[in-house]
Amino acid sequence: MEAPNKQLELDMRYIRMAKIWAENSYCERRKVGALIVKDKMIISDGYNGTPSGFENICEDENNVTKPYVLHAEANAITKIARSNNSSDGATMYVTDAPCIECAKLIIQAGIKRLVYSKEYRVEDGINLLKRAGIEVIYLNPDKSDSITD
Numbered sequence: 001m002e003a004p005n006k007q008l009e010l011d012m013r014y015i016r017m018a019k020i021w022a023e024n025s026y027c028e029r030r031k032v033g034a035l036i037v038k039d040k041m042i043i044s045d046g047y048n049g050t051p052s053g054f055e056n057i058c059e060d061e062n063n064v065t066k067p068y069v070l071h072a073e074a075n076a077i078t079k080i081a082r083s084n085n086s087s088d089g090a091t092m093y094v095t096d097a098p099c100i101e102c103a104k105l106i107i108q109a110g111i112k113r114l115v116y117s118k119e120y121r122v123e124d125g126i127n128l129l130k131r132a133g134i135e136v137i138y139l140n141p142d143k144s145d146s147i148t149d
């Protein structure tokens with residue numbers, strides 16, 4: 001394990017990358033980015049959006065998010081299913097606190113740490129992750145400028 005400061009510095013960098021990755025999302029109501037890191041390698045990434053082959057529009061004519069839009073976490077986890085990697089023991093970095101549906105996927109994917117940077121009004125996803133023994137860390141790079149090595 002890295003020294004605490006070093007780990008915090010790495011976490012801060014990856015969460016900033018997840019924020020940048022969220023810019024890929026074509027969803028208008030909310031842009032979420034996720035990265036899965038294992039042994040200091042990014043093994044997967046995701047942002048919220050429609051499934052492969054569908055139109056790149058998340059909202060219907062009433063500006064309501066379509067029911068088949070995948071969350072960033074689900075996209076990152078399912079991308080691993082199509083690769084030779086394993087998310088077992090990995091850390092997930094996600095811009096927004098996961099919902100309960102994604103929390104279930106995160107648990108089953110064997111992810112052991114979760115770092116997020118934005119609270120969500122409903123906390124049942126975070127609570128479920130904690131109940132499963134996953135280390136959950138709230139880290140907002142926009143609110144912290146005091147990281148020293």
Ligand SMILES: [Zn+2]
Nearest residue numbers: 071098099102
């Ligand atoms: Zn979700």
